[in-house]
Amino acid sequence: MTRTDATARYCVDQIGAASNPPADNEISVSSAGLLFVSGWAADLAGAPASGVEIAVDRKPYPTTYGVDRPDVAVALKDPSYSKVGFQASIPAKQFSNGAHVLTVRIINKDRNSYFETPAFHLLIQ
DSSP: OOOOOOEEEEEEEEEETEEEOOSSSSEEOOTTEEEEEEEEEOTTTTBBOOOOEEETEEEEEEOOOEEEOEEEEEEEEOOGTTEEEEEEEEEESSSSEEEEEEEEEHHHHHHSSSEEEEEEEEEOO
């Protein structure tokens, strides 16, 4: 798969305990808990994606994609966006304490390319 710079439609709703996290702030996550990530994402062409991955320090982790998001379908006025939610729960203890970089990869419908979000900065402690 190749990375593309074409912008996908997405929103990262939560990382750890941070709601609507900005990419330019550090997000603290306890090493004793879960690194929870959720949001919604659509294919680069605007259709539901074929999948979403979370990457921490460039290592991919799977998410559950296809979570009900009727709020997104209503907001975008398109019922095809009703199952575009994603979520992942990764034990934070598997990461060393300190700074890490998290991105979300949105895989296009044809599974031949992906869009990667700007980096979110994590501090595992």
